[in-house]
Structures are given as C-alpha cells and as structure tokens.
Amino acid sequence: MDFATFLIQILNGVQYGFTLFLVASGLTLIFGIMGIINLAHGAFYMVGAYLSFWLFGITESLWIAILIGLPIMIVFGYAIERLAISLLYKRDHLYQVLLSYGLILVLNEMQKILWGSDFNSVPVPDALSISIPMGNQEYPVYRLFVSLVCMVIASSMYIIISKTRLGMMIRAGATHREMTQALGINISRIFAIVFSLGAALAGFSGMIDAPLSSVYPGMGDYILIISFVVIVIGGIGSVKGAFVGAMLVGLADTFGKILLPEFSSMVIYALMALILLWRPQGLFGRPT
Amino acid sequence: MCSPILEVSGLHTHYGASHILHGINFSIKAGECISLMGRNGMGKTTTIRSIFGLTPATRGRIRVLGNDVTTLSPHSIARMGLGLVPEGRQIFPDLSVKENLTMTARPGLDGSWAWTLERVLQTFPPLAARLSNMGNQLSGGEQQILSIARALMTNPQLLVLDEATEGLAPLVRKKIWSVIQQVKETGITTIIVDKDVDTQLKVSDKSIVLVKGRVAFSGDTSELVANPDVHIQHLSV
Numbered sequence A: 001m002d003f004a005t006f007l008i009q010i011l012n013g014v015q016y017g018f019t020l021f022l023v024a025s026g027l028t029l030i031f032g033i034m035g036i037i038n039l040a041h042g043a044f045y046m047v048g049a050y051l052s053f054w055l056f057g058i059t060e061s062l063w064i065a066i067l068i069g070l071p072i073m074i075v076f077g078y079a080i081e082r083l084a085i086s087l088l089y090k091r092d093h094l095y096q097v098l099l100s101y102g103l104i105l106v107l108n109e110m111q112k113i114l115w116g117s118d119f120n121s122v123p124v125p126d127a128l129s130i131s132i133p134m135g136n137q138e139y140p141v142y143r144l145f146v147s148l149v150c151m152v153i154a155s156s157m158y159i160i161i162s163k164t165r166l167g168m169m170i171r172a173g174a175t176h177r178e179m180t181q182a183l184g185i186n187i188s189r190i191f192a193i194v195f196s197l198g199a200a201l202a203g204f205s206g207m208i209d210a211p212l213s214s215v216y217p218g219m220g221d222y223i224l225i226i227s228f229v230v231i232v233i234g235g236i237g238s239v240k241g242a243f244v245g246a247m248l249v250g251l252a253d254t255f256g257k258i259l260l261p262e263f264s265s266m267v268i269y270a271l272m273a274l275i276l277l278w279r280p281q282g283l284f285g286r287p288t
Numbered sequence B: 001m002c003s004p005i006l007e008v009s010g011l012h013t014h015y016g017a018s019h020i021l022h023g024i025n026f027s028i029k030a031g032e033c034i035s036l037m038g039r040n041g042m043g044k045t046t047t048i049r050s051i052f053g054l055t056p057a058t059r060g061r062i063r064v065l066g067n068d069v070t071t072l073s074p075h076s077i078a079r080m081g082l083g084l085v086p087e088g089r090q091i092f093p094d095l096s097v098k099e100n101l102t103m104t105a106r107p108g109l110d111g112s113w114a115w116t117l118e119r120v121l122q123t124f125p126p127l128a129a130r131l132s133n134m135g136n137q138l139s140g141g142e143q144q145i146l147s148i149a150r151a152l153m154t155n156p157q158l159l160v161l162d163e164a165t166e167g168l169a170p171l172v173r174k175k176i177w178s179v180i181q182q183v184k185e186t187g188i189t190t191i192i193v194d195k196d197v198d199t200q201l202k203v204s205d206k207s208i209v210l211v212k213g214r215v216a217f218s219g220d221t222s223e224l225v226a227n228p229d230v231h232i233q234h235l236s237v
C-alpha cells in the first residue's frame, strides 16, 4: 500500500467513523440516561436519508433539504418519545425492545409506501463535487466536508455535555435519576430533549451520508447493528466511548476490507470480542 | 391563617404488593425541628420518599403549605420548597463539586437567595478546597456535607435529612451534627432521621416515632424524653 492509498483509507475510515458516531452517540445517550434500548435508532438514520432524497427532489438543493429535514427529525423524535417511548420508562427492557422493534417495522413499511423499494441516489452538491489530488489518486472534497461537519457537531456535543446546565442534568440523570428529580429537575423533559436530539443526530447522519451511500430500503438495519458494536466497544452510556468506538470501528472496517478482504465482514466483531475480553464494560464504561 | 409547612394525613404506601405505611398522620409548623424516629425498617425512609413523590402514596393526603402535592411528580414537589439530603448521599459522581452545588441552585419561594455559592462555601470550608474535584473523589464525610450544601442551594423551606451521619467516623459525625445545628439556627424547618437518638433528642423540638409503618408517638420532644417507656420500647436498640 503506497502512502496516498494509506492516507485515503485513513480519511475514509475517519469519515465512516464520524457517520457512525452521529448515530451511536444518540443510541448510547438514550440507553445511558433513559435506560431505553431503542432498536428504532437505525430507522431514524434511514428516515433522515429518505427525507434528504425526498426534499432534494422538491428543492433541488441538499442544503435546503437538510435545513428543512432537520427540524422535521427533531419533531419526529419528540413525537415518538412522547407518544410511544415515554409509556415504557417503568417497564422491563423486553417491552422496550418489542416496541422499538415494532417501530422499525412500521417505519420500514411507511418508507416502502411513500418511496417504494428502489435504490435511490442524491447527488453531491455542485460546489463540493470536486476532488483534490492525492499522490497519483484523487479524494472527493465532499467526504472531507462531511468529516469536518461531524467534527464540529462532535465538539459542540462535547461542549454541551461538559459545560452547560443541560449537560449537567444529562450527566446527573444518567447515574442518579431519582435524586435529580428530587432536586427539582423535570427528568421527563430532559428525556424528551435527549431523545429528539438523538433522533435528529441519526437523521442528520442519514442526510449528509445520502450522497455517499445510496438511499435504499432497510439501510437503517445495518447501521443499527454497527452502532451497537460501537457503543459496546466504547462502554454503554459514554459519549466519549461512542466517539472512540466509532473511530476504531470506522478504521477497522475500512482497513479490514483492504488488508483482509475475505474476512472483512468479521473484522469489527473480532475487534469487539478482543476489547470485551480485555475490558468487559467497554473502553469507557463503568464496571457494574 | 398560617397553614402547616407539611401536613401528612392518613398516608398509606406500598412497594409493589408490600404494604409499608399504614395511615401516617403528622403536621409540621414553620421553623420546627422534627426528629423522625423508629428502629430500622419501620418506614422512615418510605415516609420521606412518599413526601417527595418518589414512591407515591397509595392512600391519604400530603400537603405542602396547604397545597395538595399527593399526586405531583417529584420535581414539582421539590419546587414547592422541599430540600432532600437522602439516605446514601446520592452525590452525582460525574459532576464536579461546583456543578453538584450549582446545577439545581435556585432562589427560595419568596425569590430570595438566602443560600448562595459564597455563603455555602463560607459555611462549609471543606467544599471550597474541593470545588473542581468530581463528586466521586470526595471522602464520605465530604460527600455528606456536599449533599447538605446541595440541598441548601435550592433554598428550601423544609430540609429533610435522612441518616446524614450514617457510616461516618465519630469525629466526622460530630462535624455533621454541628453543620445540622448551624442550618437549624438559620430558621429552616428540618426533619431529621438518624441512628444517634440522644443527639436527635437534644436538637429537635418535636418527635415522631414510627413502629411498623404507624405513628407510635407524636409530640414535643421534651414529652418523649420524660416518657422513658416509649423511648425504651421503640427506640433503644
């Protein structure tokens, strides 16, 4: 592997990692704080991708599609939390798994009714559909742009969680839910905020990812499984863990495909197994 | 027309199928210091959990300053001026000491800030030196002081202390009692649950003794002290 190829694979791995992070961070926060296993989280990624495909068809601009799609995702997440998830906080995980699995089926079915079963594509915006030379190869600027945007989002999340009052409430509620309430915090409002922001992050990931991968039925299922791998590696509930886990999985998957093509689909699971043997609670998880 | 700060009437509480409280009645006036007593497992913590809406009452009424709070959610009840120092301290491990104090800081019901960060740090100097430490880096005694300070930062009308000296070394215990004494002197209404009955009897104006989820005694502490029967029967270990 020459240096240019190596660099390009690093960039691809990091970009894939960022995409995973946007999905996995919401998944891990929702589980860590609310104790909810949300299997429908991957479907939110799919909804985002289809929203960008649909809105692009109407507006002919990915930017406007995202601008309209993002508030839709926030409202969508909020509605799902209020109308469905919030009924199950006091229930067993099994109920949550069943409900959110039901949500996947409903969302997948609605996707088929609204947009059919074809593979669709969203073009890269004109301004960014250029490539920069890298050695004897080229690298698409749009991928760099996606990484950059995700970096900004990841940093904002870090600031929100570590510096703001909302962040304090999120950290407090994750370990001592009752005490947080007994001090006067409306935890169900925090839950609704976290859930809808998590849904919006997953949806956003689907939107900016749409020009890179196609938009197709069931695209949320695979990302859900990989996101679970990410948060198990990083330690469930830890956003920092989700970040490191996403980068590890992104890079392992990208390099696995090149270095071990015949085992590529197993590489990330092997990585997960190794990390769990070493740290059963994940890299940044709390020992139980 | 001054309604009691807290009025509990006919309180029944269950944990699932187990019936723990069987019709608790008492009422507390502003400025009083109450000892809530009884041996282990008699229902003191459950009474407190019901008052705060954490384990809601299954029957009966709880009123705060005349308002019925029986079915309100815990955060609304807390915002009516109740501060909790819970059993086991419940310090937020992932928040710094400063964040533990400021996250829920708010003015009292009358809009005044009797307790500010400065005042709390002056009153409890050990915390001042530890502001940027995380909650889980404190010793047990420091956590207990932080738990009391955290509740005071919500500027409550009524402060409830559940086993505030539990599991601490004798010297630290003495320190916590002096903190409680200080808080009491500011005129805040307090409910104190503790294993140290003697000190409790010294500090409190009134006492409530629980036996198996029922009130066995309720009245002036002096009366309880003068009545060794109740004392020996229900409190001595």
Ligand SMILES: Nc1ncnc2c1ncn2[C@@H]1O[C@H](COP(=O)(O)OP(=O)(O)O)[C@@H](O)[C@H]1O
Pocket (backbone or CB within 6 Å): B015, B018, B020, B038, B039, B040, B041, B042, B043, B044, B045, B046, B047
């Ligand atoms: N979460 C719970 N589930 C079931 N029973 C409980 C629970 N918590 C306490 N109890 C029972 O309720 C009774 C009263 O407990 P508690 O109020 O904690 O007593 P105290 O604070 O006076 O020591 C005890 O018999 C205890 O075993």
Ligand SMILES: [Mg+2]
Pocket (backbone or CB within 6 Å): B044, B045, B046, B087, B162, B163
């Ligand atoms: Mg107790």
